[in-house]
Amino acid sequence: MERLLFIDGCVSQRGPESRTRALAEAFLSAFRETRPEAEIETVRLEELGLKPFTPAALDERDALASIGAFDAPVFDLARQFRRADRIVAAAPFWDLSFPAVMRTYIEHISACGLCYHYEHDGCHGDCGAERLAYLTTGGDFEKPESLGVLYWKQLAAMFGVPRFDYVFAGGLDVDPSKAPELMDAACEQARALGRDF
Numbered sequence: 001m002e003r004l005l006f007i008d009g010c011v012s013q014r015g016p017e018s019r020t021r022a023l024a025e026a027f028l029s030a031f032r033e034t035r036p037e038a039e040i041e042t043v044r045l046e047e048l049g050l051k052p053f054t055p056a057a058l059d060e061r062d063a064l065a066s067i068g069a070f071d072a073p074v075f076d077l078a079r080q081f082r083r084a085d086r087i088v089a090a091a092p093f094w095d096l097s098f099p100a101v102m103r104t105y106i107e108h109i110s111a112c113g114l115c116y117h118y119e120h121d122g123c124h125g126d127c128g129a130e131r132l133a134y135l136t137t138g139g140d141f142e143k144p145e146s147l148g149v150l151y152w153k154q155l156a157a158m159f160g161v162p163r164f165d166y167v168f169a170g171g172l173d174v175d176p177s178k179a180p181e182l183m184d185a186a187c188e189q190a191r192a193l194g195r196d197f
């Protein structure tokens, strides 16, 4: 069965009214309609209580990797990421990238020897997903160098995921009266992406 991994980084003071969540829901409902048979696995970043890696914790993880003990709990999230057929991540644009819980999650999935490895010419990805999409909403308008999007684009390449797509609902805090209209257009884009994902 096809497995979609939904990385839920929709941390928001708006709670269920989160605009990022609305974008993610638009994508997911369209995906469910076209692929009712697919399994959607959700990882709620706020509920994981992840801690950033310390040097000691990295030493422990390296020791496990050196004996190929990738079944250890420290690799649970990396194994889940690696086995997904498709991946969608959603988070608001915070401080030019995304909330810190997402950065910490990325530390946990970036397991060398499992999700990627090195060869003489650099990094090679070992993940099975065909596609990765990143959904985000921002107060300011999108810029070509908007980091949340670029970060996930480069992660997809590093993990060996060949196709990357994204939706950026930008400019939402510039003129609040225009926000509903901008969100409608972005949700339509997210639905189109979800339908074809």
Ligand SMILES: Cc1cc2nc3c(=O)[nH]c(=O)nc-3n(C[C@H](O)[C@H](O)[C@H](O)COP(=O)(O)O)c2cc1C
Pocket: 010, 011, 012, 013, 014, 017, 018, 019, 020, 021, 092, 093, 094, 095, 096, 097, 137, 138, 139, 140, 141, 172, 173
């Ligand atoms: C802590 C924090 C940091 C933010 N940083 C940025 C930023 O760097 N650039 C930007 O364009 N918007 C920024 N915003 C605005 C949010 O990206 C925007 O309001 C977004 O739509 C919030 O999504 P939500 O409705 O899901 O909470 C920030 C908002 C918060 C709360």
